[in-house]
Amino acid sequence: MKLLIIAPEQIPVPPPVGGSVENCIYQITKQISSEHQVTIVSLFRKNLARKSIVDNMTILRVSGGSKQAYLSNAIRKVKGNRYDLIQIDNRPGFAKAVRQSFPKTPIVVFMHSMTFASSPMTTTQKANADFNYANLIVGNSKSLQQSLIKRFPAHKAKINFVHLGVDTEKFHPIGSSSSKPFHLLFAGRLIPRKGVPTLLKAFGLALKSIPSLRLTVAGGSGKASYKAFLKRTARNLNVPVQFKGNLSRKQMPAFYRTGDCFVCPSQKHEAFGLVNVEAMASGLPVIASHNGGIPEIVQHGRNGLLVQDYHKPSAFAAQIIKLASDSEMRGRLAKQARKDVQNRFNWKLTASNLMELYKSKLK
Structure with a gap:
C-alpha cells in the first residue's frame, strides 16, 4: 500500500x-x-x-x-x-x-x-x-x-x-532500592487541564504523613506565566518540587527510571494518556484520574490505582500514601503494569x- x-x-x-x-x-x-x-x-x-x-x-x-x-x-x-x-x-x-x-x-x-x-x-x-x-x-x-x-x-x-x-525496549524498568525516599514523577505539558496544581496540593498533604517524599515535574509550557504560577504555588504550599523543564524524547526513558511512582492528575477528558503507558513500561505503578481513556490502560488494583474524585487533592494524597507505605503492593502493580504494556500497548x-x-x- x-x-x-x-x-x-x-x-x-x-x-x-x-x-x-x-x-x-x-x-x-x-x-x-x-x-x-x-x-x-x-x-x-x-x-x-x-x-x-x-x-x-x-x-x-x-x-x-x-x-x-x-x-x-x-x-x-x-x-x-x-x-x-x-x-x-x-x-x-x-x-x-x-x-x-x-x-x-x-x-x-x-x-x-x-x-x-x-x-x-x-x-x-x-x-x-x-x-x-x-x-x-x-x-x-x-x-x-x-x-x-x-x-x-x-x-x-x-x-x-x-x-x-510504546517502545518497550527503550522504556524498561531497573531494579530499585527500597531504602531511598519515595519519588513521585509527573510528565506532560504544563497546562491547566493536566492538573499539576492538584498534584502539588496532594503532595503537600501526603508529606504530612511521609515527610521524605519527593516530587519531580517534567514538561514545558507555552505560557511562561503558567509555569511561574506553578512554581509560586509550590512555594506557597512549602513543598520541595523539582521542575525539570522540557526533556527531549531521548531523555524520557531515563527520567521514568528515576521514580517509584507516576502520577497523572488530568482534570479534563484524557483521550489516551501515552505518559501512563511509558511509565508502566518503565516498571512504575501509576496513580491516575479515572477519566477518559485512562481506565482502558490503568486498571485499579491490578496495574495501578485510579482516583475517582480526581478534582480533590486529598483523594490523590490518600492513594500516594497508600502506595508509598506498601512495598508489596508497589512491586505487584509495577510487575503487572510492565506485563500489560508488553501484551497490549x-x-x-x-x-x-x-x-x-x-x-x-x-x-
Whole structure:
C-alpha cells in the first residue's frame, strides 16, 4: 500500500521534544514501512533535511508560518502523486483541501483528542462538515471514539478506535532500592487541564504523613506565566518540587527510571494518556484520574490505582500514601503494569491493528 500521512503543522516528525502526535506517526510508520510505502509530510525546521528517507519511509518537510500556509505547502508537495490512502493526523480542518486535491483517494482522519474538533479551535458545525470529507475516523481510545460519536452522531458508522503503544525496549524498568525516599514523577505539558496544581496540593498533604517524599515535574509550557504560577504555588504550599523543564524524547526513558511512582492528575477528558503507558513500561505503578481513556490502560488494583474524585487533592494524597507505605503492593502493580504494556500497548500491535482496520473498512 502507498500511504500518505499529513502531520500537524506545529512540530516536526520525528519530534525532538514533546510532540506525542508526531511521535505516534513516526513509531507507527517504523512498524509498517517494511511492508508499505509511506510518505510523511511534516513541518520543516532549519536544522532538518527537506527530505529524509529511512527504510521505505520518506519524510518530506515543508515550511509553515500558519496552519493555512503549511497545508497549502503540504498539498503542493504531494499533489499529482498517487496514493492508496491518505491519513490526516489530528486536523479534521485539513480534510476538505486534501479531498479537493485527491478526489478519489480514501481519507482517514486519525484523532488524538477532542481538542481540534472543539471550541475554540473550531465549531461543532464546521468539524461535522470537515468529517464529511473523510472515509474513516479513528480515535486512540474507546473513550475518544464514544466522545466523537456523541458529538458527531451523523458519522457514527465511520468512527473507530485503535490504542496507541510504546517502545518497550527503550522504556524498561531497573531494579530499585527500597531504602531511598519515595519519588513521585509527573510528565506532560504544563497546562491547566493536566492538573499539576492538584498534584502539588496532594503532595503537600501526603508529606504530612511521609515527610521524605519527593516530587519531580517534567514538561514545558507555552505560557511562561503558567509555569511561574506553578512554581509560586509550590512555594506557597512549602513543598520541595523539582521542575525539570522540557526533556527531549531521548531523555524520557531515563527520567521514568528515576521514580517509584507516576502520577497523572488530568482534570479534563484524557483521550489516551501515552505518559501512563511509558511509565508502566518503565516498571512504575501509576496513580491516575479515572477519566477518559485512562481506565482502558490503568486498571485499579491490578496495574495501578485510579482516583475517582480526581478534582480533590486529598483523594490523590490518600492513594500516594497508600502506595508509598506498601512495598508489596508497589512491586505487584509495577510487575503487572510492565506485563500489560508488553501484551497490549506496543507499537507493533498498534500498527497491525491500524492496518487491519484500513484493509477491512476501506476495501
